[in-house]
Amino acid sequence: MKKIIFIFLLIISFQNNLNAQNPINVIITGECSYASGTYTYNGQVNGKNNYTQTFVIDGESVVIGVGFDNVKWVLYAEGDLTDDGFSNIAVPTGLLPPFTGWVNTGCLDGTMIIDQNLSTNDFESFNGKILIYPNPTNNFITIKNKENSSEYFKYKIFDLTGRNIISGNSKFNEQINVESLTIGNYLIQLETENGQKSTKKLIKN
Numbered sequence: 001m002k003k004i005i006f007i008f009l010l011i012i013s014f015q016n017n018l019n020a021q022n023p024i025n026v027i028i029t030g031e032c033s034y035a036s037g038t039y040t041y042n043g044q045v046n047g048k049n050n051y052t053q054t055f056v057i058d059g060e061s062v063v064i065g066v067g068f069d070n071v072k073w074v075l076y077a078e079g080d081l082t083d084d085g086f087s088n089i090a091v092p093t094g095l096l097p098p099f100t101g102w103v104n105t106g107c108l109d110g111t112m113i114i115d116q117n118l119s120t121n122d123f124e125s126f127n128g129k130i131l132i133y134p135n136p137t138n139n140f141i142t143i144k145n146k147e148n149s150s151e152y153f154k155y156k157i158f159d160l161t162g163r164n165i166i167s168g169n170s171k172f173n174e175q176i177n178v179e180s181l182t183i184g185n186y187l188i189q190l191e192t193e194n195g196q197k198s199t200k201k202l203i204k205n
Contacts, residue, residue, distance in 0.1 A: 024051050024097070026066060026075075029201060030110020032085045035064050035075065045081070046070045049095040066097055066114070073097045074105075075112060086112040100158045100187055113187060113199050127198045132188065136203035139179040143190065145172045155190040157181070157202065178204060 021041040028036045039051035048068035055062050064077050064084075068091075075085035083105035090098040102112035129146040145151065149172050157166040157178070165186070170176050181204040188202045 021049065024066065025115040026051075026053075027113045027115065027199065028075075028085070028107075028110055030104070030107060032075075032104075032107040032110055032112075035085060039066055044095070048073075048097075051097075068097075073102075075102075086110075100189075101163075111185070111187065111201060115197060115199065126196045127200070130190070130198040130200060132200050132202065135200075136205045137178060138205050139177065140175045141178055141188075141202065142175050143170065143172055145192075148192075149173050151192050151194075153190045153192045155188060158187045158189070159184070178202070 023038045023040045026036055026039050028034075034057070035053075035055065037053050039053045042050045042052040042065065044050060046068045050065055050067040052063050052065040055064055062077055063079065064075065065079075066073065066075055067081055068074075069076075069081040071089075072091065073088040074081055074083055075087070076082065077084045085105065085107045086102040087105050088098050088102045090101050092098055097114055099114055102114075104110055104112075131144040131146065132141055133144070135141065143153075143155070152169060152171050154169055155167070155176070156164050158164055165181065166178065168176070183204055186202040186204065187199055189197065189199045191197045
C-alpha cells in the first residue's frame with residue numbers, strides 16, 4: 001500500500017514539475033510594459049523555477065527574467081536577482097511564481113500579472129475583447145464581452161498585495177457591486193465557462 005501511495009505521489013510530483021516548466025505570460029502595465037511577453041523556463045535558481053526572455057533595448061540585447069532571490073520572487077535583468085522591476089514577497093510552496101501581488105520596485109508605476117495557462121496571443125486576444133465600465137468606478141461595474149453577451153463567468157478581485165477581496169459569479173452586461181472596496185487600485189480576474197481568462201486593472205474612487 002505504501003509503495004502504491006509513493007508511486008502516486010511521484011506521478012503527481014512529476015506532473016507538477018512538468019507543468020511548472022511551461023512558459024508563463026508576464027503582463028506588465030506602466031513604465032516597464034516593454035518587458036511584457038512569454039517567458040520560457042530556464043532552469044532553477046534558489047530552488048524555484050526561473051523564466052527568461054531576451055529583449056533588444058537601445059540596440060543591445062538584455063535578458064530579463066522572473067526568478068526567486070531566496071526571499072521573494074523578482075523581475076530582474078542580466079542575471080542580477082536584486083529588485084529590478086517588480087517583486088512579490090508571497091512564496092508559494094510549488095515552483096511556479098505567484099499570479100498576483102507584485103509591487104513595483106525599479107519601475108516607477110504599473111502592475112505585473114502572471115498567467116501560467118494561456119499563450120500570450122490567446123490571452124491578449126481574449127483580454128482585448130473584455131471591457132469594464134465605468135473604470136474608475138464608485139459603486140458598480142459592468143463587464144462586457146465584445147463577442148458573447150450571454151456567457152456566465154467567475155471573477156476575483158485582488159488588491160495589489162495579492163489578497164482576494166471579492167469573489168463571485170456573474171454574467172456579461174450585468175452589474176457587479178464593488179461598493180465595499182476602499183479607494184485604490186485593484187486587479188480583476190475573470191474566467192468564462194469555457195476556460196478563457198482575462199485580467200484587468202480596476203480603479204475604485
